[in-house]
Amino acid sequence: MKTGTGKLAIDGGKPARCKPLPPNYPGALMMGEEEASRAAEVIRARSPFRFYGPDVRGTGFELEEMMEKTLGMPYVLGVTSGTAALMVAMKALGIGYGDKVVCPAVTFLATATAIVCCNAVPVFADVDDSLNMDAKDLERVVDDEVRAIIVVPIVGVPVNMDPIMEFASRRNIAVIEDVAQSCGVRYKGRYAGTIGDVGTYSFQMNKILTAGEGGAVATRRLDVFDRAIRFHDQGLVRAGFRERYGITSTDDTAAFAGQNYRMSEITAAVLAEQWRKMPALLASTRANYDRLRDGLRAQIPSIVFRGSPDPAGDIGCTLGIVLPSAEAAQRFNAATAAENIGTFLLYGGKPVFTNPCFMHKRSADRGPFPWDFPFKNPVEYRVGMCPTAENLTPRTTFLPVSHSLTNADVAEIVDGLAKVWRGLEIG
Numbered sequence: 374m375k376t377g378t379g380k381l382a383i384d385g386g387k388p389a390r391c392k393p394l395p396p397n398y399p400g401a402l403m404m405g406e407e408e409a410s411r412a413a414e415v416i417r418a419r420s421p422f423r424f425y426g427p428d429v430r431g432t433g434f435e436l437e438e439m440m441e442k443t444l445g446m447p448y449v450l451g452v453t454s455g456t457a458a459l460m461v462a463m464k465a466l467g468i469g470y471g472d473k474v475v476c477p478a479v480t481f482l483a484t485a486t487a488i489v490c491c492n493a494v495p496v497f498a499d500v501d502d503s504l505n506m507d508a509k510d511l512e513r514v515v516d517d518e519v520r521a522i523i524v525v526p527i528v529g530v531p532v533n534m535d536p537i538m539e540f541a542s543r544r545n546i547a548v549i550e551d552v553a554q555s556c557g558v559r560y561k562g563r564y565a566g567t568i569g570d571v572g573t574y575s576f577q578m579n580k581i582l583t584a585g586e587g588g589a590v591a592t593r594r595l596d597v598f599d600r601a602i603r604f605h606d607q608g609l610v611r612a613g614f615r616e617r618y619g620i621t622s623t624d625d626t627a628a629f630a631g632q633n634y635r636m637s638e639i640t641a642a643v644l645a646e647q648w649r650k651m652p653a654l655l656a657s658t659r660a661n662y663d664r665l666r667d668g669l670r671a672q673i674p675s676i677v678f679r680g681s682p683d684p685a686g687d688i689g690c691t692l693g694i695v696l697p698s699a700e701a702a703q704r705f706n707a708a709t710a711a712e713n714i715g716t717f718l719l720y721g722g723k724p725v726f727t728n729p730c731f732m733h734k735r736s737a738d739r740g741p742f743p744w745d746f747p748f749k750n751p752v753e754y755r756v757g758m759c760p761t762a763e764n765l766t767p768r769t770t771f772l773p774v775s776h777s778l779t780n781a782d783v784a785e786i787v788d789g790l791a792k793v794w795r796g797l798e799i800g
């Protein structure tokens with residue numbers, strides 16, 4: 374029988390699959406007895422706080438050490454969320470009122486809102502065909518009021534880091550890698566999050582690994598790590614960190630007003646077990662991604678996939694397909710939903726700066742703070758300022774790729790998408 378043909382489910386035909394795709398919670402779906410027993414150990418010890426209690430297990434330090442080993446980074450700090458990690462990273466770099474920070478036009482709200490909550494002003498750079506930051510746009514958006522660049526490997530594809538690092542070091546600007554969505558992505562063999570000055574991780578429910586909530590900061594710079602520890606814990610460095618990392622700064626000269634973004638031992642216990650499962654999780658996700666991509670290419674020779682600056686480093690948690698128009702993408706997603714395949718647009722197909730909080734320059738503070746700083750070049754946002762992002766986001770559809778797909782699932786997805794492609798006469 375010829376595959377990838379037949380009446381579309383949206384027109385009353387038989388759906389390609391009889392049930393929806395597995396939900397997009399890879400880490401949570403991998404949870405088992407390992408996480409349960411480690412969390413129970415913390416609770417039985419009645420010591421859910423990492424710095425004191427009747428019988429502290431030291432699970433926070435264990436997680437940080439595992440991450441340091443895998444990532445090849447000297448300093449990792451567990452925090453409460455990916456947003457907290459961004460705040461800690463920026464405050465560790467000394468960013469605040471009067472500073473500008475560049476972030477990509479395509480990212481989750483948190484990257485840009487964290488900049489505002491640090492009292493700095495976001496500046497948006499356009500993306501390339503990978504939907505990640507395009508170094509070529511930095512010349513246009515960076516002036517001498519920019520203190521940092523945050524890059525974001527969006528849903529599993531690396532950022533083209535070489536030209537960004539080259540630009541940043543030439544201009545003496547810090548680079549933060551927000552790898553919330555892409556733990557395990559590599560660029561030229563190096564893990565995303567280990568290339569810039571600071572890498573930030575999220576362990577929220579939708580991310581690759583999860584404890585429901587959680588995050589981490591990684592850096593090679595002891596000066597940044599010292600300030601990160603202090604900002605995440607009310608300006609202090611506790612004895613545990615001092616001993617472990619040989620930190621000698623004194624509160625008298627180095628303490629400042631910080632916050633509480635400390636990770637709990639229960640979160641760390643769950644994440645230590647999730648971290649152990651990462652290689653297996655990533656290997657099966659990537660294998661399914663390759664089979665889906667190869668299958669789709671064979672069935673739909675004209676298909677265009679989202680670009681990647683280093684396809685070997687993709688983790689493969691989603692497969693981006695570029696459609697000819699926004700209208701075609703809408704029709705495609707409606708039709709795939711009916712087939713129980715469920716492709717989707719990222720963030721409603723809108724670049725992040727089009728959110729009202731940026732367009733209207735609203736923080737939680739009074740008036741136009743922090744945009745009211747007397748910058749030499751005031752920052753303005755307008756539709757049309759990042760044309761590639763505005764062109765690609767409404768017409769790039771994403772297929773979630775689960776580690777748990779069977780051969781039969783892969784075949785059904787490929788056939789179903791080919792059927793929709795032909796039925797809608799796309800490309």
Ligand SMILES: *Cc1c(COP(=O)(O)O)cnc(C)c1O
Nearest residue numbers: 454455456481483484553575577
């Ligand atoms: C999810 C996410 C964050 C925020 O992580 P939380 O743990 O939810 O605070 C930051 N940046 C990106 C790109 C994300 O996808």
